Amino acid sequence: MNSNLQFDFLVDKEKNTITVRREFAAGRQLVWDCYTKPELLEQWFAPKPYSARTKSMDFKNGGYWLYAMVGPDGQEHWGRMDYLTIQPLEGYHGLDGFCDSDGNLNPVLPRADWQSTFSDLSENTLVQTVVTYQSLTDLETILQMGMQEGLTMTLDQLDALLNDINTQS
Numbered sequence: 001m002n003s004n005l006q007f008d009f010l011v012d013k014e015k016n017t018i019t020v021r022r023e024f025a026a027g028r029q030l031v032w033d034c035y036t037k038p039e040l041l042e043q044w045f046a047p048k049p050y051s052a053r054t055k056s057m058d059f060k061n062g063g064y065w066l067y068a069m070v071g072p073d074g075q076e077h078w079g080r081m082d083y084l085t086i087q088p089l090e091g092y093h094g095l096d097g098f099c100d101s102d103g104n105l106n107p108v109l110p111r112a113d114w115q116s117t118f119s120d121l122s123e124n125t126l127v128q129t130v131v132t133y134q135s136l137t138d139l140e141t142i143l144q145m146g147m148q149e150g151l152t153m154t155l156d157q158l159d160a161l162l163n164d165i166n167t168q169s
Contacts (some may be wrong), residue, residue, distance in 0.1 A: 002110075005022075005025060005106075005115055005124070005159070006021055006023035006035075006125055006126065007021070007022050007023070007150050007152075007155070008020065008021040008022075008024065009152070011139070011143065015132070015135045016132060016134070016135060016136055016138065016139045017130055017131060017132045017133070017139075018130075018139070018142075018143075018147065019128065019129070019131075020127075020128070020129045020155075021126060021128045021130070022126070022127050022155050023125070023126050023127075024125050024158065024159060024162055025123075025124050025162065025163070025166070026124065026162040026165070026166060027125060028087060028089055028090050028125045029089065030136065030162065030165065030166075031118060031125040031162065032088070032089050032118055034046070034158055034162065035092075035118075035127070036092075037059075038057045038065070039058075040161070041054065041067070042054055042080070042137040043054075043157075043161050044157035044158040044160075044161045045067070045069075045157075045158075046069045046070075046148045046157070046159070047151075047152075047153035048157065049071070049072045049163055050069045050070060050071055050072075051069070051070050052067055052070070052078075053067060053068045053070055053076075054066070054067050055067065055101065055103075057116045059083060059086065059139060060083065060085065061085055062084075062088065063082075063083050064081060064082045064103070065081045065083075066079075066080050066103045067079055067080075067081075068101070072091070076101065078098065078099045078101050078103075079096060079097065079098055079099060079143075080096070080098075080099040080103050080105065081095070081098075081114070082094055082156065086096040089118060090117065090118060090167050091117035091118055092114075092116055092164050093114070093115050093116075094113075094114050095111055095114070096111065096114050096131075097109070097111035097112070099151060109141070110133055110134070110138035110139075110141055110142055111130070111134075112131045112132065112138075112142070113133075114130075114131050115129065115130045115131075115132075116131060
């Protein structure tokens with residue numbers, strides 16, 4: 001990760017939120033594509049040594065992304081992001097949760113409301129994501145599961161991918 005780029009991970013236990021602000025050394029279109037196209041998402045959306053695999057993705061209002069984070073031993077951890085609203089290049093709002101390989105949500109684990117916005121920051125792009133949980137217990141469960149560490153590693157993967165793409169251009 002380029003240490004000169006902004007990265008904030010802010011927990012608000014009164015509002016049950018995590019706010020992540022991450023700056024990337026790339027234009028907004030490319031960063032948007034990395035968040036919204038499965039062939040690019042699969043290259044970064046998992047903390048090492050995991051990889052991401054898309055089972056299906058329909059990036060539209062009312063659509064969803066069904067994906068697995070696959071461990072080096074082949075073990076799969078499934079997730080589902082339901083897209084509620086999408087404003088191209090500006091942001092999206094969705095509900096993310098743990099599920100099985102058919103997309104059936106796991107009622108035992110917390111589901112979160114994700115509000116992601118993309119904005120220009122000089123020649124870079126700033127992505128802000130506000131993740132809201134239904135309760136403090138849900139928020140603390142996710143934090144104990146390693147959300148901060150996992151998301152940090154995942155966003156570092158995106159930083160590396162963007163660097164590779166920019167170097168090839």
